[in-house]
């Protein structure tokens with residue numbers, strides 16, 4: 001079976017969030033599960049930020065011109081093999097030699113070019129996958145092109161396609177004046193992408209794909225409701241027969257406290273007591289907080305966006321800080337939130353420490369050194385941080401939503417089951433109550449050991465989800 005993943009980012013090459021984790025680990029997991037019977041390849045843009053250490057070993061596979069409406073643009077295809085997976089890179093410096101991955105005025109054109117290049121790459125490499133698997137709006141046009149511009153060509157007709165929504169808040173919405181000029185679609189194709197009077201690329205992919213997946217079971221249900229769908233509920237209900245949820249896994253080798261080179265001291269479930277104590281002291285040093293071994297550290301590693309639950313955190317912070325607790329935060333984002341936390345840090349220098357950055361190694365030091373991991377997202381398609389925290393023995397406190405609901409099960413002190421603490425209502429006081437309940441368990445050392453060990457024992461590897469993807473591909 002031949003599969004081609006299409007997406008805008010993949011670790012270790014380019015990353016701004018969870019999508020990169022998935023595209024960097026699911027293909028290898030599929031390969032492990034299926035072995036030689038599976039030929040899996042991934043394609044993404046060759047951004048300026050892709051490190052020289054990968055570039056120098058890339059192989060030039062093809063060079064050709066891509067036609068996008070009236071433009072004719074150069075396209076180079078480079079390849080790099082990693083863990084049995086071939087990664088292809090679409091090279092065009094005009095589009096991808098920019099300081100950032102997204103946020104340019106011409107993102108629509110950049111990713112339209114990317115999608116057109118992916119479609120044109122197939123005959124050049126003589127690689128026609130059995131399943132084209134596109135991820136998020138930046139690659140939605142491949143699914144749309146497959147069923148429109150390319151639908152008369154035999155090789156493309158045989159192809160099945162899957163579209164995965166990693167976050168429904170980002171849909172690729174544009175005005176109709178660029179339908180032909182940028183997306184190279186004709187008026188006949190207009191109804192496919194039209195939604196609420198605009199071009200909506202996600203909607204187009206929902207219509208055109210054979211299967212629509214999202215990254216947790218719960219989120220698959222949620223996106224068919226008005227509250228969570230960001231406006232797409234009608235179309236998702238219409239096509240609900242296509243929709244399924246498969247929960248993400250994490251790369252358990254990359255996120256492994258027993259071997260992680262980013263940690264001061266590695267540890268296993270057996271040595272967790274000592275290991276976490278050392279990492280905690282180091283974390284307190286790095287973040288400039290008093291080295292107090294018995295003060296619980298509540299941590300957040302997150303994009304600073306209100307939908308990540310910060311509108312609750314803002315209200316609950318004073319209540320939380322009235323306790324013996326330390327709070328550390330790593331992330332960047334909305335200016336208003338950044339200044340809120342800067343201000344909080346000034347007022348509580350002994351208790352609050354923040355770093356406004358996106359830093360993989362530092363995030364791992366937090367997963368290892370903190371005690372409690374707070375993730376109160378308003379909506380969360382899957383979420384990876386709660387699984388990573390759990391694996392590092394940092395107890396997650398989460399809002400019961402999306403993938404958080406699917407992966408974190410509330411601890412019951414009677415039965416001793418559960419790997420975290422959860423709250424139901426999206427409410428600051430409910431959240432604060434959950435954190436305080438967790439601190440109470442923390443202060444009961446025997447109970448805490450049980451909860452922490454439950455958390456560490458969870459299997460968040462890709463193994464079972466990889467099987468579900470393979471079943472779906474086979475079915476198609």
Ligand code: GLC
Pocket residue numbers: 017018019022166167215248380381382383384403
């Ligand atoms: C997006 C979602 C996140 C998910 C990730 C990978 O970043 O917001 O919940 O875990 O994609 O699927």
